[in-house]
Amino acid sequence: MKLRHALAVLFTLGAITAAFADDKDDIRIGQTLPYSGPASGFGTIGRTQEAFFARINAEGGINGRKVKFITLDDAYSPPKTVEQTRKLVEQEEVLMMFGSLGTATNSAVHRYLNGKKVPQLFLLSGATKWADPKNFPWTMPGMPAYESEGVVYAKYVLQAKPEARIAILSQNDDFGRDYVAGFKRALGSKAAGMIVAEASYETSAPTISSQLATLKASGANVLFAVVLGKFTSQSIKGVAELGWKPELFFVPTSASSISFLEPAGLENAVGLISSSNQKDTMDVQWADDAGVKQYFAFMKQYLPNADLNNSNYAAGYHYATLLMTVLRACKDDFSRENILRQATSLREVKLPLLLPGMTVSTGPDDYLPFQQLQLRRFNGKSWVSFAEILDDR
Known part of the structure; x- marks a missing residue:
C-alpha cells in the first residue's frame, strides 16, 4: 500500500509538473475582434491569424515554443471588450494582447492593460493616441496613424x-x-x-x-x-x-x-x-512577387475556401508576420518586459506584403511601426x- 501510495503521489506530482511545463512553454497571445455585430466582417483577420499560428506550431513553434492564440468575440462593443480582455488576462493569463480592432473598444481597456503592464501590441486603429510611450508605454499601434x-x-x-x-x-x-x-x-x-x-x-x-x-x-x-x-x-x-x-x-x-x-x-x-503601404495581392503586378506567392501558398493550404478578394485575409497575414518578427527576436526571454523591448526596437524590418522600399522601424520614443505610404x-x-x-x- 505504501508503495502504491508513493507511486500515486509521484504520478500526481509528475502530472502537475508536466502541466506546469506545458503552460510555461506556451506563448499565450490574446485578442478581441468583432466576430458578431456590425463590424463582423473584420473577423476574417483573426481567423487568418489562427491559421497562421497553427502553421507556425506545425513547423516547430517560435524558438521551440508553441503559440496559444486565443481570439474572442467582442461584437465591437466596448463593455464586451472589457469583459473578454479581463478573461484573457486574468483567466487565460496571456502574455500580451495583439491586433485588437477599434478605437473605442481598445480605449475601454487602455488603462487597464497599462496598469497590469500587459503589452497591447499593434492595435488595428490609426488614432494618434496609441503612440504615447510616455503615458501609456505598454500600448503600440499597428496601422499608419491617421x-x-x-x-x-x-x-x-x-x-x-x-x-x-x-x-x-x-x-x-x-x-x-x-x-x-x-x-x-x-x-x-x-x-x-x-x-x-x-x-x-x-x-x-x-x-x-x-x-x-x-x-x-x-x-x-x-x-x-x-x-x-x-x-x-x-x-x-x-x-x-x-x-x-x-x-x-x-x-x-x-x-x-x-x-x-x-x-x-x-x-x-x-x-x-x-x-x-501594402501590396494588393490581387493586382497582377505582384503575380510573381515572392512575398505574395508565400501568402497564396499559405492560404491554399490553411484557408482554401477563403474569398481572396477580401483584403482582410491579407491584412491578418501581414500583421501576424510583424508579430512573429517580434517574438523571434525575444529568443529565450518571453517576459512581458522583453516582448515590449523587442517591439520597440525594430530596425528596418522587411515584411512579405509591405510595398518595396518600405520597412518597419520603431524605438523607445517612436511607437509608430508604419510611417511610409505610397x-x-x-x-x-x-x-x-x-x-x-x-x-x-
Whole structure:
C-alpha cells in the first residue's frame, strides 16, 4: 500500500509538473475582434491569424515554443471588450494582447492593460493616441496613424499643386480631427492661405449634400474628404452631381474599399487618390512577387475556401508576420518586459506584403511601426500606385 501510495503521489506530482511545463512553454497571445455585430466582417483577420499560428506550431513553434492564440468575440462593443480582455488576462493569463480592432473598444481597456503592464501590441486603429510611450508605454499601434496619412496627402499637394485652393470635409470626431491635424501640420505656414473652406458632419447625419455645396462654392480645386462608410459614397456621388471636378480629390485609406466606391458609381470615382503601404495581392503586378506567392501558398493550404478578394485575409497575414518578427527576436526571454523591448526596437524590418522600399522601424520614443505610404489613384477598376514613397518621419 505504501508503495502504491508513493507511486500515486509521484504520478500526481509528475502530472502537475508536466502541466506546469506545458503552460510555461506556451506563448499565450490574446485578442478581441468583432466576430458578431456590425463590424463582423473584420473577423476574417483573426481567423487568418489562427491559421497562421497553427502553421507556425506545425513547423516547430517560435524558438521551440508553441503559440496559444486565443481570439474572442467582442461584437465591437466596448463593455464586451472589457469583459473578454479581463478573461484573457486574468483567466487565460496571456502574455500580451495583439491586433485588437477599434478605437473605442481598445480605449475601454487602455488603462487597464497599462496598469497590469500587459503589452497591447499593434492595435488595428490609426488614432494618434496609441503612440504615447510616455503615458501609456505598454500600448503600440499597428496601422499608419491617421495623422501621418494626412501629412502624406499634404506633402503631395505641396509638390504637385503648390498654388492649390483646398477644401476639407471631415467627420466630426477623433478620426476626422487626426487626419486634418496631420494635413495642416504638413502644410505648415501655408495652411492659412491654401485652405479656403472647411466643413464637418456628424455620423448621425442622413446626408452631406449641403456641406459639399458649400465647399464647391468656395472655388476650391483640391478636396480632402475625411469620410467613412456611406459618407464615402455620398461624397463621391455628390461631387459628381454638383458638376464639381477637383483636380485632386483625396479620401483616406480606410475609405478606399471598392464596396464604398460602387454605390457612388465607379465612373465617378475615377481619379480619386488614396494611399497604401501594402501590396494588393490581387493586382497582377505582384503575380510573381515572392512575398505574395508565400501568402497564396499559405492560404491554399490553411484557408482554401477563403474569398481572396477580401483584403482582410491579407491584412491578418501581414500583421501576424510583424508579430512573429517580434517574438523571434525575444529568443529565450518571453517576459512581458522583453516582448515590449523587442517591439520597440525594430530596425528596418522587411515584411512579405509591405510595398518595396518600405520597412518597419520603431524605438523607445517612436511607437509608430508604419510611417511610409505610397499614393494610389483609382482608374475605374482598381487602385494604381504612383509618385514616390512619402513618410511622416
